[in-house]
Amino acid sequence: MTLTHTPEPGTALWLYAHPLRGSLNDHLFQAGTEALSEQYTVLTSDLHAQRFDPVLGDRDFGGRTGSIVQITADAYRRGEHAADVREEQAKLAAAELLVIQFPLWWYGPPAILKGWFDRVLTNEFAYGDVDSVLGIPRRYGDGQLAGRRALVIVTVGEDARSLGTRGISGDIDSLLFPLTHGTLWYTGVGSFDLHVIYDADSLGSEGLQQETERLRDRLKAIDSEPADRFRRLADGDYHGTRALREDIHPGRTDLGIHLSEALG
């Protein structure tokens, strides 16, 4: 597959969204970026420290009105995106590995991170219509960011049962499906299994130490893990109807049906 933005080998981008210094997340961010630096050149986007503005609005439209998908694509083509968006796009384009770290707030990413996706992942930069050469739509596995992999690190206040299969809060894989599938996979980025830190508000110093070690170990071996876990639009599994073919997982309606059986 032709890569639209060729990443620089050995470059990673660590996208981080927590407001408090001295927090569990801050600690894991410091320890994690340090550990990853042994294998990668680690770029960081510390969104609170950067005071990143997550509101997609007038300054992103260049005075245009109409479909936001179209007018932001126009702005991208003409190089009219705001400086902060261009800077984030450049970091993302350079990275072959993404790490996305955040606390789970209201069962999703904090606004400052959600808005990074809203503003940075514009049409034509991150995804697009059918490619004139390849003849396939540039989304769901074949987006403009194809070839990249992402590790999602998320801290949660609840325990593994509440967020497990049939857990009261919904299972964490389904809750983050809009991120792993609807955002990352849509733009071509495969994701590793989620790295979840449970009971994050009550870890204690021993728990913090254990979680730090677990993250270091995970990062050390990350290049040997499989990614690319969802079905490609171009594979034909949704052919004609946009719904999954009836012969695949017949009768099932959970979001797990969109996982690919072939691990990449």
Add this chain to the structure above:
Amino acid sequence: MTLTHTPEPGTALWLYAHPLRGSLNDHLFQAGTEALSEQYTVLTSDLHAQRFDPVLGDRDFGGRTGSIVQITADAYRRGEHAADVREEQAKLAAAELLVIQFPLWWYGPPAILKGWFDRVLTNEFAYGDVDSVLGIPRRYGDGQLAGRRALVIVTVGEDARSLGTRGISGDIDSLLFPLTHGTLWYTGVGSFDLHVIYDADSLGSEGLQQETERLRDRLKAIDSEPADRFRRLADGDYHGTRALREDIHPGRTDLGIHLSEALG
């Protein structure tokens, strides 16, 4: 059930998040609030017009560090929340009906709306621990906002197949489960069936007219619709394990298992 914030009968809050004047959303917002005004006193939170800042950060913590759930509760108790948050909390407390209108961006709410939840729905204002009088946890059906109902109106660029059962993008009810269940129901708010406007980028003027009429009709009859669709934590369906009891929908793992069979 004791209501923590008693709503004013006949008061509604319309929470709106779209950046462009003259858009489909703007049109539906104008027509919808006008139609609803025939039955309700309609308060509005037009987040872009208000330039609402969705980033939960230092000014929300009053100089405290620690668990964000705890320090924002402290700030709430001491009346130290920022003026914009207090204003939104007052509107929410007054409303018995919520309407939440937004375009689906990256398969979730825009950042400006996500951050409204992050900042406004603080611990002790919107939910809490076990109530000392009632003896039940103030969440999942019994949050501090209990007694309210919400209509979620969402515009999407895709068609109903892509977002339907087994659709390639995931079904819209699962994608918005973090909102309807994890946010609204967590704080006690029941939600009506989603009001989805499909193919929102290509409606044309006839389609716009039809969608406007459909929304007006929906609002006119909203008080006769059932809400309260999820299971209450206090009901015992998750007793002991925090996972749904094995005898309820055995074997199923989709998020639909959390729907209550009893419509309220």
